[in-house]
Amino acid sequence: MRADLVILALVVGAFTWAFRYGPTRLRLPGGGADGAMSRFLAATGPAAIATLFTASVLPMLADPAGDRIALAFGILAVLAVWAWRRSVLLATLAGAACYGLAVYFAA
Amino acid sequence: MTLSSAPPGARPRAGAFRSGLLAALPIALGYFPIAFSFGVAATRAGLSGAEAVMLSVLIFAGAAQFLALALVTSGAPLVVSAVTLVAMNLRHVMYAPALLEQAGGAARTRHAWAWAWGLTDEVFGAALGAFARGGRSFSEAFMGGLGLGAYGAWIGGTAAGAFAGGGVLEDWPAVEAGLGFMLPALFLALLLSILRRAQVAAAAVAIAVTVAGMLALSPSAGILGGILAGALAGVFRRRQR
Numbered sequence: 472m473r474a475d476l477v478i479l480a481l482v483v484g485a486f487t488w489a490f491r492y493g494p495t496r497l498r499l500p501g502g503g504a505d506g507a508m509s510r511f512l513a514a515t516g517p518a519a520i521a522t523l524f525t526a527s528v529l530p531m532l533a534d535p536a537g538d539r540i541a542l543a544f545g546i547l548a549v550l551a552v553w554a555w556r557r558s559v560l561l562a563t564l565a566g567a568a569c570y571g572l573a574v575y576f577a578a
Numbered sequence: 579m580t581l582s583s584a585p586p587g588a589r590p591r592a593g594a595f596r597s598g599l600l601a602a603l604p605i606a607l608g609y610f611p612i613a614f615s616f617g618v619a620a621t622r623a624g625l626s627g628a629e630a631v632m633l634s635v636l637i638f639a640g641a642a643q644f645l646a647l648a649l650v651t652s653g654a655p656l657v658v659s660a661v662t663l664v665a666m667n668l669r670h671v672m673y674a675p676a677l678l679e680q681a682g683g684a685a686r687t688r689h690a691w692a693w694a695w696g697l698t699d700e701v702f703g704a705a706l707g708a709f710a711r712g713g714r715s716f717s718e719a720f721m722g723g724l725g726l727g728a729y730g731a732w733i734g735g736t737a738a739g740a741f742a743g744g745g746v747l748e749d750w751p752a753v754e755a756g757l758g759f760m761l762p763a764l765f766l767a768l769l770l771s772i773l774r775r776a777q778v779a780a781a782a783v784a785i786a787v788t789v790a791g792m793l794a795l796s797p798s799a800g801i802l803g804g805i806l807a808g809a810l811a812g813v814f815r816r817r818q819r
Contacts, residue, residue, distance in 0.1 A: 472626070472628055472629055472632065473629065475656050476625070476629055476632070476633070476650065477632065477636075478656065479646065479650070479656055479659055479660055479663075480632060480633050480636035480637055480646075481636060482660045482664070483636075483637050483639075483642060483646070483660060483663040483664055483667070484636035484637045484638070486664040486667065487637060487638070487639055487642070487664075487667045487670060488694070488695055490667055490668060490670040490671045491670045491673065491674060491694040491695060491697040492674070492690055492691055492694035492695070493671070494671055494672075494673075494674040494675045495674045495678065495687040495690035495694055496687070496690075497675075507813050508679075509679060510812050510813045511809050511810065511812060511813050512672075512675055512676040512679035512680075512809070513676070513679065513680070513777070513812060514777055514780035514808060514809045514810075514811065514812020514813070515672050515673075515675075515676040515805065515808075515809040515812075516676050516680075516702070516703070516706040516772050516777075517769065517772055517773050517774075517777040517780055517781045517784070517808065518777075518780050518781060518783070518784035518804065518805050518807070518808020518809045518811070518812070519669065519672065519673070519676075519699065519702070519703075519784075519805045519808075520699070520703045520765055520768050520769040520772065520781075521769055521773075521780075521781035521782075521784040521785050521788075521804070521808060522669075522784045522785070522788045522800075522801055522804035522805050522808065523699050523765050523801070524762060524765035524766050524769055524785075525784070525785045525788040525789060525792075525804065526788055526792060526797060526800060526801050526804075527761050527762040527765055528762045529788075529789060529792055529793075531762075533793075541755070541759075542759075545759045545762070545763060546762075546766065548763075549763050549766045549767055549770075550766075550770070553767055553770045553771075557771075558604075559604040559704070559707065559764070559767040559768060559770075559771050560603060560604035560607055562763070562766075562767040562770070563604060563607070563608050563760065563763045563764045563767045564607065564763075565763075566759060566762075566763030566766065566767070567611075567756040567757070567759050567760045567763050568756055570755060570756055570758075570759035570763070571752040571753060571754075571755040571756025571757075571759065572752055572756075574751070574752065574755035574756075575751055575752035575755065578751065
């Protein structure tokens with residue numbers, strides 16, 4: 472096992488753990504249920520997940536060889552199955568399956 | 579020892595831990611194939627199976643691990659690689675405060691050193707979704723089960739992909755393509771599970787800033803800027819009332 476790879480993993484892993492654990496030691500003043508910090512933290516979740524979704528599909532849209540129709544099929548499948556069953560698991564699997572099949576049949 | 583001699587609170591903790599493991603099922607089913615892809619990509623890049631698994635055990639951050647492969651195979655200096663990957667994971671700083679805020683001031687963090695290790699993007703989203711739907715409440719045991727389920731699936735998927743080898747998906751293009759869309763599909767489903775009408779504006783701002791940041795600067799800048807801008811939009815919107 473390469474030593475430089477182990478060192479890289481240890482350093483990145485240590486910082487990642489510190490980023491996840493450190494803030495639990497620093498209880499931030501929320502300023503009450505309607506305080507600015509409370510509102511900031513309440514919006515952090517949707518903002519973070521919306522950001523990560525965008526960051527994961529943007530390269531697909533920006534790639535000239537990317538299959539935008541398959542991407543549309545995948546996204547629509549997630550939306551449809553979520554509206555139907557309200558299940559994160561089923562919506563995820565349906566989206567991946569529709570995307571894979573759309574890419575396959577378009578090839 | 580009889581069951582009745584169990585310490586007070588042990589059974590609720592065990593139940594919450596099991597609930598966390600069950601809540602991790604969607605993440606595990608999403609993580610396993612993505613981690614499988616990572617294992618395959620790692621062996622294609624020249625890493626051994628043990629090295630691929632080591633990265634998943636020590637880093638446990640999917641996007642950073644894929645980027646690590648690109649950096650290592652391109653011959654980037656160790657310090658440059660480390661700084662890039664650490665910067666990419668900086669967004670995780672905001673997850674624990676957001677979760678604890680929703681849990682309320684009485685939330686315990688005695689064992690946070692353990693469960694916070696599993697606080698990935700997807701675990702954070704799944705926990706928020708479970709709390710938002712009202713079926714679960716915050717507990718360290720629940721968070722432990724949720725994180726452990728995700729961690730186990732991530733390591734197991736990496737090992738399966740690494741030891742299956744680099745060419746395993748070449749004869750299955752539909753499966754390979756579907757695996758590539760698993761992460762965006764999971765993020766979208768998680769977003770739908772936690773999004774409320776009052777937070778639509780925050781999500782929209784986050785998306786717009788992410789697109790602008792990624793196109794104008796870099797993926798890491800876009801991600802960090804998007805999260806911060808969206809969270810700030812949440813503060814601003816309420817002040818408009």
